[in-house]
Amino acid sequence: MSEVIQDNGRTVYPIIVPTSSGLGSFNFYLVEEEGSVSLIDVGINTAKCWDFFNESLGSNGFSLEDLDRIIITHNHEDHVGLVDRIVSERDIPVYVPEHSIQRLKRDKDFFRMRIEFFARLYREMGCGETGEKQIEKLKAALGDHDKKKVQADLTPIESDPICGLKTIHTPGHSPDHLVFLDEEREWLFSGDLLIKHISSNALIEPDWEGNRLPTLLQHEQSLEKCRSFDVQVVFSGHGAPIENPKDLIEMRLEGIKKKAEKMLNHVKRGVDTASELGKTMYQGKYESQFSLVMSEIIGHLDYLEANGKITKEMDHGVWRYRAL
Ligand SMILES: [Zn+2]
Incomplete structure (x- = not known):
């Protein structure tokens, strides 16, 4: 859908750039209120995305000259792709999560x-x-x-709200991840926290000092946080918009639990390292999508450990897990 949504003086123009990858589309959103125009996320850096963006601007009666600012949900390249291209043509501020800056720079x-x-x-x-x-x-x-x-000057998002949108830190998918909530209209700009057709990955990352973040547990908490908001429409970073997201959030939380239970059964059978679990549960993908698979495995091991189902011991420099 690239349907325009309007409510009480604020209009959202979704810019939906299709992709043949499993993501379905790269989405970003032009938000206009009283002549002030913000872009939330800016897609991926490809000619197709740039052309699509310009066509969308034009067909909705806008041009680059109308843009006032860019606001970014998180540092991934399919959300910040067009920043430099836009800013080189129209010098506007780029607001990013504070913790995105060292990654983007x-x-x-x-x-x-x-x-x-x-x-x-x-x-x-x-x-x-x-x-x-x-x-x-x-x-x-x-x-x-x-x-x-990213060459453009980046301004950390310090004010809450920004442009009338409540700023909520929702780490898990990435450590810097923010979502933006329009409380009055019950709209949520969710970045990659919630996607309709796929569950988003909680990618393993270090914090700023090199300590491992419990990313899947953080992702779970971020989903729970969003479940507590009144939201009618979620404008997601990929795929279709989501109406009344509570059921989908429930499904995602249940999905984490189910995958962890499956993993627990393997641990009970004696598969006791993260790499062996990766090979057992994901076969060929262990090699071809190694970092993604390891994020999944380690995240769910954290989950099982936090829920008192397993424990781990260091043996010759390798963590070995066992069921409790
Ligand atoms: Zn992402």
């Missing part, structure tokens, strides 16, 4: 620390060579950082 010290973090993590999770290969990839990617970093 590709802070070298932070990324070196992040590589050390993953090297140790994969070692301790028993990933061996597959983990080492992933670390080599991360090291090689450092070379692209100057090219990939």
